Amino acid sequence: MLSTRAPHRTATRRLQPAVRRGYDSRTEQRAVKAHMQTILILNGPNLNLLGRREPEIYGHETLADVEARCRAVCPAGVSIDLRQSNHEGVLIDWIHEARESATAIVINPGAFTHTSIAILDALNAFEGPVIEVHVSNVHRREAFRHHSYVSGRADGVIAGFGIEGYEAATRRICTLIGAGH
Template sequence: MKIIVINGPNLNLLGKREPTVYGNNTLEDLENYIKNEFKEKIDVEFFQSNYEGAIIDMLHRANDEFDGVVINPGAFTHYSYAIHDAIRSIKTKVVEVHISNIHQREEFRQKSVTAASCIGQISGFGFYGYILGINAILNFSE
């Protein structure tokens, strides 16, 4: 089993950006946490980009190279119909995750245009949401 974790814009600033919302741990800390949780169980790769097109390209690549995708689209969550369409266009299972509970935040953050194209959405559990997302892919049956 091979999973790709895709993180969108500004997630490279974890640990520096709004620590009261996202915590003090870095993107590298997140990746190490996930690797340690799934070591010897599955192959997990990581990708982060601040560019919508690069995320779309990775989703297209995921269709041929990965069994599942966990994606935190960042701000693209709220308006990227291009990412929505890219997720819909692949057969690979995709779970959307958010570190914070987007439903408790500003009104514009409460709407996800990308979640409808995923098998599910997880938000509000911090880094553990990524673990839940990977487990959802591992245990999901259509």
């Protein structure tokens, strides 16, 4: 009798804190979500070199400058989560994650703009607003840059505004999600 009850009590004691922790964190996440809206700003390949790469096309400002400018135009209650990856799969994973963690997406897919049906599919699985940004005016450049897979999903497209395009996109998202200035 003792030998069957003891392990049961031990198992219950071990489980309880984990169950409680799970409940607390979900409750906390719901409370935070109710007050904060997150704009995910995604950047594709080579944009880690922004400011140093072909400055005659992309300018001298960096992704850190982009982040600071976007934060500056966000009203209270809206936060920015800026990320960059050179890997298509990583960008796709982040878009999937955004289904739970972000209200809206601003995306500069870099060269994946012109090639990636997979990024388009991931964005199609995201329900919030999406704005596509290009630092350069892709329509004045080589013909292969004129087609974007992402534009078919985007609620807006900004090209050729330099890094001010990210700021404009952030403002537009705030309007779309009803976060006033």
